[in-house]
Amino acid sequence: xxxxxxxxxxxxxxxxxxxxxxxxxxxxxxxxxxxxxxxxxxxxxxxxxxxxxxxxxxxxxxxxxxxxxxxxxxxxxxxxxxxxxxxxxxxxxxxxxxxxxxxxxxxxxxxxxxxxxxxxxxxxxxxxx
Amino acid sequence: xxxxxxxxxxxxxxxxxxxxxxxxxxxxxxxxxxxxxxxxxxxxxxxxxxxxxxxxxxxxxxxxxxxxxxxxxxxxxxxxxxxxxxxxxxxxxxxxxxxxxxxxxxxxxxxxxxxxxxxxxxxxxxxxxxxxxxxxxxxxxxxxxxxxxxxxxxxxxxxxxxxxxxxxxxxxxxxxxxxxxxxxxxxxxxxxxxxxxxxxxxxxxxxxxxxxxxxxxxxxxxxxxxxxxxxxxxxxxxxxxxxxxxxxxxxxxxxxxxxxxxxxxxxxxxxxxxxxxxxxxxxxx
Numbered sequence: 231x232x233x234x235x236x237x238x239x240x241x242x243x244x245x246x247x248x249x250x251x252x253x254x255x256x257x258x259x260x261x262x263x264x265x266x267x268x269x270x271x272x273x274x275x276x277x278x279x280x281x282x283x284x285x286x287x288x289x290x291x292x293x294x295x296x297x298x299x300x301x302x303x304x305x306x307x308x309x310x311x312x313x314x315x316x317x318x319x320x321x322x323x324x325x326x327x328x329x330x331x332x333x334x335x336x337x338x339x340x341x342x343x344x345x346x347x348x349x350x351x352x353x354x355x356x357x358x359x
Numbered sequence: 360x361x362x363x364x365x366x367x368x369x370x371x372x373x374x375x376x377x378x379x380x381x382x383x384x385x386x387x388x389x390x391x392x393x394x395x396x397x398x399x400x401x402x403x404x405x406x407x408x409x410x411x412x413x414x415x416x417x418x419x420x421x422x423x424x425x426x427x428x429x430x431x432x433x434x435x436x437x438x439x440x441x442x443x444x445x446x447x448x449x450x451x452x453x454x455x456x457x458x459x460x461x462x463x464x465x466x467x468x469x470x471x472x473x474x475x476x477x478x479x480x481x482x483x484x485x486x487x488x489x490x491x492x493x494x495x496x497x498x499x500x501x502x503x504x505x506x507x508x509x510x511x512x513x514x515x516x517x518x519x520x521x522x523x524x525x526x527x528x529x530x531x532x533x534x535x536x537x538x539x540x541x542x543x544x545x546x547x548x549x550x551x552x553x554x555x556x557x558x559x560x561x562x563x564x565x566x567x568x569x570x571x572x573x574x575x576x577x578x579x580x581x582x583x584x585x586x587x588x589x590x591x592x593x594x595x596x597x598x599x600x601x602x603x604x605x606x607x608x609x610x611x612x613x614x615x616x617x618x619x620x621x622x623x624x625x626x627x628x629x630x631x632x633x634x635x636x637x638x639x640x641x642x643x644x
Contacts, residue, residue, distance in 0.1 A: 309591075314557060
């Protein structure tokens with residue numbers, strides 16, 4: 231059974247999803263990510279899904295779940311590099327995913343993570359002036 | 360007594376020249392007002408070609424079923440004529456006249472040919488008229504189809520024309536929407552916008568709805584979809600260009616853009632975007 235590698239970069243965890251997700255892989259990612267977060271005491275998680283071409287409602291919900299889990303564990307998470315087709319699919323599926331932070335690419339995602347981590351308590355600093 | 364039915368109608372094409380002249384005269388009379396659309400030369404060329412295909416098809420045994428292979432060249436040619444006329448701007452009846460005006464010369468010939476027997480004559484006339492009617496209807500059908508094709512093409516062109524994504528600044532995109540938003544257009548707008556966000560790496564998108572005549576719940580929902588999709592990709596979205604009447608009707612209808620920044624004008628939205636990406640516009644001292 232394959233795993234999605236979780237890389238520690240400074241104070242963040244970096245997850246790059248390079249293969250098509252199936253349900254079991256998604257479940258194991260949730261598992262690994264929460265475990266790793268506790269183990270490494272990381273403060274932020276960056277999930278790069280630029281190679282993810284196909285999403286269904288399960289995977290969409292998983293992205294939302296991961297974000298919620300991270301915030302429960304006191305860490306910030308940012309999803310970066312979503313493809314247009316994936317974004318359209320998620321919207322058409324009616325998944326709101328209001329709780330996740332997004333950025334265009336890894337660079338911007340890192341910057342956003344730093345902003346998010348510096349402004350503790352203000353969860354929506356993406357919008358703040 | 361003529362029992363060989365196919366004989367009569369094919370025999371009359373011995374007088375092809377005369378039929379041709381009479382037919383052309385009929386056509387000119389019918390289309391006298393439309394000489395701007397088609398030249399005499401073209402009309403003569405088309406008529407000659409049609410008769411050349413029509414004659415061999417008539418000499419086969421089959422005058423009732425035009426779907427058979429022997430009529431295929433005739434139908435193909437008629438189709439091309441109808442299509443070209445639909446594009447040139449002829450009316451459907453003017454297009455069908457091409458075939459129907461052949462009736463008179465044809466019937467006149469038939470009458471000369473079958474003088475002796477009234478029954479045979481009636482029989483032949485009936486056959487000929489059924490055949491010509493079928494061909495005439497076929498031209499109308501093709502005409503209709505090519506008109507629909509034109510409409511479809513124009514719709515597609517309009518879709519493309521009406522959804523440009525413009526880059527206002529480094530990192531700021533704008534989508535000026537014009538016309539009513541339906542689900543098909545929303546899809547196109549969404550795809551264009553998201554693709555442009557990826558291509559330009561912009562983190563800000565302004566959806567300007569100055570040109571959208573009405574905003575009802577459906578349109579609002581479509582707009583919200585676009586905004587959420589852009590947000591998922593990591594770009595912030597602002598809706599701008601909300602006119603006073605639109606603002607009023609939106610409130611009356613109970614439509615609201617929750618969690619979306621809205622601005623009255625594109626200028627306000629641009630200013631807001633500048634502030635968000637940490638830029639300021641200053642007047643030169």
